[in-house]
Amino acid sequence: MAFSADELRVLRRALAVALNPAQPRENVIQDCLRLAESVDEAVSEAGRLRAFLLADLVRYRAALPGSAGGYLELLQDALAADYDPGPEDLAALRGLQQRMPAAAALLERCQDLAEKSVRARLARRTAASATEVAAPAPPAPRARLTALPGGLSAAGDKPEPRPAAPKPSPGPAPAPRPDRPIPTPGEVFPPRRKPAPPPEERAAG
Template identity: 65%
Template sequence: MAFSADELRVLRRALAIALNPTAPVADDEQQDCLRLADSVDDAIHEAGRLRSFLLADLARYRDALPGSAPGYTELLQDALAAGYDPRPEDLAALRALRGTPTGAVLLRRCQALAEQSVRARLAARTATRTAVRVPTTPAPRTRLLALPGGRAADEPKKPSDPPPAKPPIPLRPAPKPSDVFPPKRRPVPPPQQLAAG
């Protein structure tokens, strides 16, 4: 994308405004910046549309191989110049065309570009994984204190030992298991009546 001298002046003023947002901006300068932004958006949209058209045309020529070999190689060269990453279909098509001088040269170029693309993706994944892994240190261990009773009550106390922590006193006594689960009583059989006879 190339800018005219007038557009470069507007772009320079827009950058100055971005660097110093508190500076006053005249209405005509603001309108110039908006028009330039619209022009850039239109150019980006048009470039995307042309790229889509080029890729669709490339796919049509690839599907018509081997009869369309000259047109396909020319379109592929244009696409590669525009930053196109060759796909597996392109590599397969070029393997079929490697008997021609142009096909052999393009195959080597596309294989190198595909290898670079794969390496870049792997490096990005590795960088993402290592960035996610943040080394963590384990939390410091808390010191365990002995409660009164148990084996510690039988041992003599050392003068350097801190006093044992006192457990909180419950507000009501803990229930006994027999309070929670009363024993089951066996049903008393009804008295038997003897028949007189």
């Protein structure tokens, strides 16, 4: 960006006032405001020119190889305006380097710029990832334990019901011992004895 003689005069006066506030400031503020407006207009105009330049570069690249001369010239102007060459530019230069020495030299320059751009993006991503890792996440709130009857700490700690013990199955009936004789009906039901006669009948007889 180039400044005119009047703009340079305003810059010198503004710097002088900044370094020595005791100096007179007549018309310095108004001049600085006008200079700031001019700078803003120049920046906007530079942005518009850069957009037109990149649009022309795309059109000339699409018309290759017939537009090789104009494409190489536009690419050099774009690089001077801080343009990062993309994969399409590298491919176009590779196709032109065999028959145009200027394309080969420009390809080497674009490859260096593309590598630096990739390294810068990786460095920014690495720094961003390191920043995210360095900031620990807040701990999750702990669940409040509630005391339950029986010394349990939570409802989920209830003891599982134990299965009832199986009842023993009745064994077989005891078999009769072979060494014991079977009682006879007379032993089981003994005969009745006749009652003894009264004492008087015994004396008369």
